[in-house]
Amino acid sequence: HFVSSHFGSRLTSQVFSPRPPACALLPDPWPTPALTVAMLASRFMRATKMIVGISVKDIEGSSAAMKKAMFFAQPGDQICAIHVPTLMPEMMLASITDPGGASEDALLALSNMPTKAGAAMMDKMRQVAAAEMALTGKTINIDYKVSAPTSSVKSGLLAACRYEGANVLIIGAGVGGKGSIPPFVAQNADGVTVCIVRDHIQ
DSSP states (O other), X not given: OHHHHHHHHHHHHHHHSSSOOXXXXXXXXXXXXXXXXXXXXXXXXXXXXXXXXXXSSOHHHHHHHHHHHHHHOOTTOEEEEEEOOBSSOHHHHHXXXXXXXXXXXXXXXXXXXXXXXXXXXXXXXXXHHHHHHHHHOOOOEEEEEEOOOBSOHHHHHHHHHHHHTOSEEEEEOXXXXXXXXXXXXXXXXXXXXXXXXXXXXX
């Protein structure tokens, strides 16, 4: 009643005026999907160093993460694809009934298997990147690195981010979208923007 009695004429002109009220010019509090993508792209485009976590167990997710990084990348940005291999699987160690009797060459071959698998995976990522650059016309500076094997891939990946001075980490969601590394890095990658790619998950 107070508003209608004191501002009745002005309020009426605002309500029925063909010009929309000022509040109508404000954006919707819930961004549309297109606006959300634009906001994310704007956030990532400010990044100067993006790390793409590569997993030999999740080729599809790793490829999707690489493509996403290239989608966000702008001239001058740096992408570094990193694979952190795990130490020799326990099942391989268990298959050696007498490690003391194994030759040094055999043990060396077993210990190098994770690193070699990572190197082969990087060749695959180079093919993915080359195809993406040919498709988009972008020229992006990409490094491919395989770190030393570690007993904790999760911690090793975060250590690689710190060492490389990265401010964005992009990884796949794991096999079937159920990987354990994505939630771990999302909770522990302090100072780093984490992007978990699930576009390919059905």
